[in-house]
Amino acid sequence: MKLRILPSLLALFFISLLVAVSCTPSPQTSTSGNSAATPTNTKPIQFGFSAWPGWFPWQIAQEQKLFEANQVNVDLKWFDGYLDSINALRAGQLDANTQTLNDTISSVAAGSDQVIVLVNDNSTGNDKIIVREGINTIADLKGKKVAAEEGTVDHFLLLLGLKKAGLTQADIQFQPLETGAAAAAFVAGQVDAVGVFAPFTTKALSRPGSKELFSSKDFPGAIPDHLVVTRQLINQRPQDVQALVNTWFATLDFMRENQAKAYEIMAKRAGVSVAEYQAYDAGTKIFTLEENLQAFNPGNNMTSLRYAAEEISKFLVESGLIKQAPNLNQIFDDRFIKAYAAKQKS
Structure with a gap:
């Protein structure tokens, strides 16, 4: 589920914004500035994020001091490995993290x-299964070496694709590797296929003859990405959770009004050129406020988070990624989205 540690988020992405208004821990880096400049004396919220087009905007929030503008003290920590950020939240080392629904x-x-208190985006193609030359169908993966970060989002995507073709993980030679390492192994010819997310898709596709076999675009609604916090943070500091949500929408406003600067910041954090980053635009659909409100409502298809959670939970059990389905009744809290929406109307 979670191992997406991160193509085309931003052309369509910014257009949508204009219209509407993704073991041994790898190194983590604090990107916060001088905490003395923060307009609150509370203990900093330990906030993790990692490589994914829908999460790079948090770097903008940091650099443009939007956390401070919304009166919340945040120690924003970058994780080279997505799974490490997930494990850090589980271990109580973080108060908040960016995660997919399935990983949560x-x-x-x-x-x-x-x-889950916020939907950042929905993956619409930036999670991919990329294959070497000669593999043309999912059925062709049978017996082949396929790498992905075990138990993460692109492992989840791989299993979805296999199931669609009537296969299971037992039909392939699964190679559990961290996402960056998986991309490198694929480029080096050590595996036949790889499950990666942007920006690691760029590296994987640099292998001559490689191509996308399928992506999250083929499974609409299966990979939503979120701001996830501990229940303790909600109980003890609800005003700061609200401030995080407010900061997100302030960041989207900044991106809409300062597109060139926003691209520059996000591309730098991603370690790619602005042109390369813009290629990710169509693969990630950033959610507007209205889309957030709709997503938290009950429904009977994958556009509803509650419905999606039930379906994903069943799949995770069937695939052996979790032993039993958890109680999903308290996994969502839309009060902060609703409060922000009410404030915009007042």
């Missing part, structure tokens, strides 16, 4: 008390 369900199933 897995954490809750493992006993972690986590709550």
Whole structure:
């Protein structure tokens, strides 16, 4: 579920914004500035994020001091490995983290008390299964070496694709590797296929003859990405959770009004050129306020988070990624989205 540690988020992405208004821990880096400049004396919220087009905007929030503008003290920590950020939240080393729905369900199933308070985006193509030359169908993966970060989002995507073709993980030679390492192994010719997310897709596709076999675009609504916080943070500091949500929408406003600067900041954090980053635009759909409100409502398809959670939970159990489905009744809390929406109307 979670191992997406991060193509085309931003052309369509910014257009949508204009219209509407993704073991041994790898190094983590604090990107915060001088905490003395923060307009609050409370203990900093330990906030993790990692490589994914829908989460790079948090770097903008940091650099443009939007956390401070919304009166919240945040120590924003960058994780080179997505799974490490997930494990850090589970271990109580973080108060908040950026995570997919399936990875959050897995954490809750493992006993972690986590709550989704915001939808950042939906993956619409930036999670990919990339294959070498000669592999043309999912059925062609049978017996082949396929790498992905075990138990993460692109492992989840791989299993979805296999199931669609009537296969299971037992039909392939699964190679569990951290996302960056998986991309490198694929480029080096050590595996036949790889499950990666942007920006690691760029590296994987640099292998001559490689191509996308399928992506999250083929499974609409299966990979939503979120701001996830501990229940303890909600109980003890609800005003700061609200401030995090407010900061997100302030960041989207900044991106809409300062597109060139926003691209520059996000591309730098991603370690790619602005042109390369813009290629990710169509693969990530950033959610507007209205889309957030709709997503938290009950429904009977994958556009509803509650419905999606039930379906994903069943799949995770069937695939052996979790032992039993967790109680999903308290995994979502839309009060902060609703409060922000009410404030915009007043």
